[in-house]
Amino acid sequence: MSACVSGTTPHLGPKTKTKTKSLSESQSQSRQLLQNCTNFRQLRQIHAKIIRAGLSDDHQLLLRKLLSLCSSYGEMDYATRLFHHGIPVAGGPHHTFTWNLMIRAYTSNARSHQALLLFKLMISRGIPPDKxxxxFVIKACLTSSAFRLGEVVHGLAFRTSFSADIFLQNNLMDFYFESGHASSGLRLFDKMRVRTVVSWTTMLTGLLNCGDLHAARSIFDQMPTKNVVSWTAMIDGYVRNQQPDEAFQLFRRMQLDNVWPNEFTLVSLLKACAQLGSLKLGRRIHDFALKNGFKLDAVFVGTALIDMYSKCGSLVDARRVFDQMEIKSLATWNAMITALGVYGFGEEALALFREMEKMNVQPDEITFVGVLCACLQTNNLSDGCKYFEHMTKRYGIAPIPQHYSCMIELYDRVGLGMLDEVGRLVNTMPTKPNPNKVRGTNTHATANIGKHAEDLNCL
DNA sequence: CTAGGGTTAG
Structure with missing residues (x-):
């Protein structure tokens, strides 16, 4: 199979028609091929074939299929060129779909700024927006923090019949809450004539994100129907407010309501276990997850389990879960490295970090909190300095207060007579250290670690 | 003809 597709500039091919095959025939063939397309390479081959075969008037359909595939492969540059070559300049109401598709594609590929530019172009070309x-545009405003523009778009939609659309209203509510204008979000909610469970849940999480647990609970109690997302949002609200008992109470009520938990629910409950330091409860959740077919490779659950075990005093179980996970995220590595460091296995933590590097997983600042903590555990000042430099020079990661705390503590313990070095380090800090927080990086339920000392001997 | 939303780790 030839991998080489001529040229990199996509377009929708010659205006002249082929004589060998009927157009509808080759078009339905291309459609079939696109249906089974699984990667970008294949897509380019199919695209080349479409160009060779020529296109009928109905080529918008193939264009859309190509565009949505590009979007799912993250190939937005290719999609952009395809779009601008393939879209008729004049445009008409039936092309609105294609523009919407592109706007959404940009946003879901973290290019919401381009989504907004395209929307402006759409308006200036006279393509009529639809519901x-x-x-899509409000979502783009949200992810690119374009608050003023969001308000303008709201106003624009308000002058159309689309402002009554429930999806738009939910989106706008979310937009106002997320951009710190809770009162606008609240007003919108109050004015809504029809509300879905999503409207209520958006309201609920909006209030939770403002830190208003009471108002959130009141909304929760007023909800006409609740689904697993609403229950989980409320449970997680209690966890975030350090009320694990309340979270579990709600979980029991949820089960009485015959609502089945999902991965999100389990993650929240595991966080609650960690807060309680209850290994017993944590194991029960773990058993529940295994019995009910929740995969550890649903990375979030696996990582939450590692964190729970480590905070509840069982490093062995944490490690076991880690080793069982075939798919690991950056957070998974971070959780395990941090756990090893906290338990005093500094060498093992650093070894794991090097293994992570070998697997080409890019570390972040949290990784280095774990790494520097590990150096602190082994009182190894030179390692600490080495990794601190590794972080800033090799990875270009800017130090955060916890890094400085670790380093200062290290100098303090090991580097007697190195006061000059400490002073130099402090002077490079963007913000001055908070002495109360110097030892505050360890959130583990330390009291439980002693109780499970036997676990440590197994390592 | 075909589309869209709300809860996730450290």
Whole structure:
């Protein structure tokens, strides 16, 4: 199979028609091929074939298929060129779909700025937006923090009949809450004539994110129907407010309501176990997850388990879960490295970090909190300095207060007579250290670690 | 003809 597709500039091919095959025939063939397309390489081959075969008037359909595939492969540069070559300049109402598709594609590929530019172009070209356009654009405003523009778009939609659309209203509520204008979000919610469970849950999480647990609970109690997302949002609200008992109470009520938990629910409950330091409860959740077919490779659950075990005093179980996970995320590595460091296995933590590097997983600042903590555990000042430099020079990661705390503590313990070095380090800090926080990086339930000392001997 | 939203780790 030839991998080489001529040229990198995509377009939708010659205007002249082929004589060998009927157009509808080759078009349905291309459609079939696109249906089974699994990667970008294949896509380019199919695209080349489409160009060779020529296209009928109905080529918008193939264009859309190509565009949505590009979007799912993250190939937005290719999609952009395809779009601008393939979209008719004049445009008409039936092309709105294609523009919407592109706007959404940019946003879901972290290019919401381009999504907004395209929306402006769409308006200036006179392509009429429809009820799908506005929610997509509001989403783009949210992810690119374009608050003023969001307000303008809201106003624009308000002058159309689309402002009554429930999706747009939910989106706008979310937008106002997320950009710190809770009162606007609240007003919108109050004015809504029809509300879905999503409207209520958006309201609920909006209030939780403002830190208003009471108002959130009141909304929760007023909800006409609740689903697993609403229950989980409320449970997680209690966890975030350090009320694990309340979280579990709610979980029991949820089960009485015959609502089945999902991965999100389990993650929240595991966080609650960690707060309680209850290994017993944590193991029960773990058993529950295994019995009910929740995969550890659903990375979030696996990582939450590692964190729970480590905070509840069982490093062995944490390590076991880690080793069982075939798919690991950056957070998974971070959780395990941090756990080893906290338990005093500094060498093992550093070994794991090197293994992570070998697997080409890019570390972040949290990774280095774990790494520097590990150096602190082994009182190894030279390692600490080495990794501190490794972090800033090799990875270009800017130090955060916890890094400085670790380093200062290290100098303090090991580097007697190195006061000059400490002073130099402090002077490079963007913000001055908070003495109360110097030892505050360890959130583990330290009291439990002693109780499970036998676990440590197994390592 | 075909689309869209709300809860996730350290």
């Amino acid at each position: 799908f356009t506005f929610p």
